[in-house]
Amino acid sequence: MAASRPLLKLFAASPWRKKILTGGAIIVGTGTAVGLYRSIDCLEDVRQVGIIRFGRAARTVSCIVADYKYSLYGVPYPSDEYVHVMKSCHLRCAARLLDLAAANGGVFVKVGQHVAALEYLIPKEYTKTLSVLMNKAPESTFEDVRGVVEEDLGMKLEEIFSEFAVIPVGAASLAQVHVARLRETGEKVAVKVQHRRVKKNARTDINTMQIMVNITDFMFPDFKLQWLVDEVKKNLPLELDFLHEASNAEKMRSLFGHLPFLKVPTMKLSHSSSRVLTMEFCEGEHINKIDYLKEKGIDTHDVCRKLGRLISEMIFQKGYLHSDPHPGNILVHKKDNGQVEIVILDHGLYLTIEDTFRRQYSQLWLALLNPNQDEIKRVANDMGVGELYGLFACIVTRRSWKSVTSGVSKRTMDDNEKKELRAYAVTLIPQISQVLQRMPREMLLILKTNDLLRAIEHQLGSAGRSDGYIEMSKCVVSSYHHLAIQHAKNWRESLRLRLSFIYMMSRLIAYDYFLRFNSYLPRAIQFESNLS
Numbered sequence: 001m002a003a004s005r006p007l008l009k010l011f012a013a014s015p016w017r018k019k020i021l022t023g024g025a026i027i028v029g030t031g032t033a034v035g036l037y038r039s040i041d042c043l044e045d046v047r048q049v050g051i052i053r054f055g056r057a058a059r060t061v062s063c064i065v066a067d068y069k070y071s072l073y074g075v076p077y078p079s080d081e082y083v084h085v086m087k088s089c090h091l092r093c094a095a096r097l098l099d100l101a102a103a104n105g106g107v108f109v110k111v112g113q114h115v116a117a118l119e120y121l122i123p124k125e126y127t128k129t130l131s132v133l134m135n136k137a138p139e140s141t142f143e144d145v146r147g148v149v150e151e152d153l154g155m156k157l158e159e160i161f162s163e164f165a166v167i168p169v170g171a172a173s174l175a176q177v178h179v180a181r182l183r184e185t186g187e188k189v190a191v192k193v194q195h196r197r198v199k200k201n202a203r204t205d206i207n208t209m210q211i212m213v214n215i216t217d218f219m220f221p222d223f224k225l226q227w228l229v230d231e232v233k234k235n236l237p238l239e240l241d242f243l244h245e246a247s248n249a250e251k252m253r254s255l256f257g258h259l260p261f262l263k264v265p266t267m268k269l270s271h272s273s274s275r276v277l278t279m280e281f282c283e284g285e286h287i288n289k290i291d292y293l294k295e296k297g298i299d300t301h302d303v304c305r306k307l308g309r310l311i312s313e314m315i316f317q318k319g320y321l322h323s324d325p326h327p328g329n330i331l332v333h334k335k336d337n338g339q340v341e342i343v344i345l346d347h348g349l350y351l352t353i354e355d356t357f358r359r360q361y362s363q364l365w366l367a368l369l370n371p372n373q374d375e376i377k378r379v380a381n382d383m384g385v386g387e388l389y390g391l392f393a394c395i396v397t398r399r400s401w402k403s404v405t406s407g408v409s410k411r412t413m414d415d416n417e418k419k420e421l422r423a424y425a426v427t428l429i430p431q432i433s434q435v436l437q438r439m440p441r442e443m444l445l446i447l448k449t450n451d452l453l454r455a456i457e458h459q460l461g462s463a464g465r466s467d468g469y470i471e472m473s474k475c476v477v478s479s480y481h482h483l484a485i486q487h488a489k490n491w492r493e494s495l496r497l498r499l500s501f502i503y504m505m506s507r508l509i510a511y512d513y514f515l516r517f518n519s520y521l522p523r524a525i526q527f528e529s530n531l532s
């Protein structure tokens with residue numbers, strides 16, 4: 001008893017007292033939940049009960065918090081040892097999160113996929129480990145699929161469809177898609193069916209995540225994660241309503257009808273509900289299937305340019321952006337007449353970008369393309385990022401500060417720059433999480449979309465070219481001037497803006513022709529290209 005007194009005193013004086021007590025309470029609480037869970041592990045339906053899912057999440061978060069606190073205790077910062085310990089901690093904790101997502105499924109897989117897509121913002125150990133979730137979503141049994149279709153459409157599956165493939169063509173965190181044929185018209189359709197338990201579990205899962213993030217915030221005040229939960233809270237109910245998805249698809253078709261290469265599947269509302277979405281089946285292959293593109297003789301640079309144009313128009317001109325941009329949602333199809341179509345799938349979530357943000361973002365890109373450091377600083381400040389504007393510019397462009405200051409469109413990314421960026425992600429975690437917390441919410445999705453475009457350009461061998469920047473620059477210049485002309489104070493200012501627009505556009509178009517001409521020349525005599 002006497003021997004334990006100094007320990008008690010030490011504990012009473014410790015600044016971590018509250019945190020240790022809270023941690024202890026969490027561990028005891030989760031222990032009980034885990035015990036309960038183990039004892040009824042064999043019952044699939046019971047495993048989906050909120051308390052069990054919460055228990056699993058609480059256990060994972062307690063282990064993660066304890067691992068970081070324990071492993072980093074007394075390790076000097078900054079030091080090589082700190083970086084090493086931190087990396088192995090990340091790896092262990094990422095594996096724990098992966099297990100949690102696999103066990104809880106649904107929303108947890110969705111969030112895991114979202115985190116995995118945040119390359120360069122979140123340590124590589126997390127994005128790489130969680131990227132497994134991109135291709136490995138749990139599949140519903142055919143009985144569950146049949147149950148959902150029949151409950152929602154009020155008829156036997158065979159009465160609605162003359163054919164219905166038992167194996168889904170794609171399975172994801174919230175739903176899976178089956179190829180079928182409508183009995184009424186004989187038309188080939190794709191039927192997206194929501195996993196049976198996802199909607200039921202959604203509210204508990206969101207609350208669980210909120211509690212876990214509160215605990216993490218309390219234990220690691222420097223590390224901000226609230227933005228992630230805010231995103232899920234706002235978006236999940238929309239994503240779970242397939243009728244909302246159908247109306248998004250119609251809006252997308254009407255806004256971008258002027259792009260002849262774009263295809264959006266027609267929705268069959270008479271055979272749809274909030275959990276079942278029947279739509280036209282679209283031919284084609286996923287955009288990253290390079291063998292298919294080659295076999296069909298499709299020009300990959302042209303595909304990247306078209307996709308770049310579509311995404312830039314979405315962001316800068318229409319302010320209506322597809323929120324789940326990954327290659328699984330983009331098909332490429334060569335029609336019989338030789339024209340290449342880009343099919344956009346999965347219209348569950350769109351971001352409406354307000355004019356104020358569009359103006360700021362256009363100004364930011366104009367400053368980045370010029371480049372103009374003072375203007376970058378000013379716009380970043382307007383966007384709420386403050387003194388972290390340098391890091392913000394690097395995050396937006398995915399380039400090093402050196403490239404940002406010398407002009408991102410003038411230097412292609414080399415291996416050294418890639419290493420430098422990966423090092424940022426390890427050493428600047430608190431600063432990056434501050435930027436994510438401070439920047440406008442719209443930015444997160446835009447960053448994700450930019451990443452998709454870059455990844456596709458890389459896969460299709462268009463990464464070193466400036467086509468993407470040209471398409472984007474045209475949209476930036478157009479959006480900036482359009483919005484500025486709307487707010488011009490007098491006719492002189494309006495005239496000046498119109499002339500500036502014509503001048504900048506002519507330069508971009510001339511540069512575009514120069515690039516096309518240059519790409520036809522043999523490599524040895526190609527000109528150095530500079531967008532300045």
Ligand SMILES: Nc1ncnc2c1ncn2[C@@H]1O[C@H](COP(=O)(O)OP(=O)(O)OP(=O)(O)O)[C@@H](O)[C@H]1O
Nearest residue numbers: 169170172175176177190265280281282328345346
């Ligand atoms: N209209 C369609 N025509 C042809 N194939 C389709 C169609 N809709 C979906 N698919 C196929 O099903 C897969 C999954 O579709 P979709 O992305 O809409 O489902 P999801 O459940 O929202 O998946 P995720 O959340 O991963 O995007 C697609 O990658 C595509 O291969």
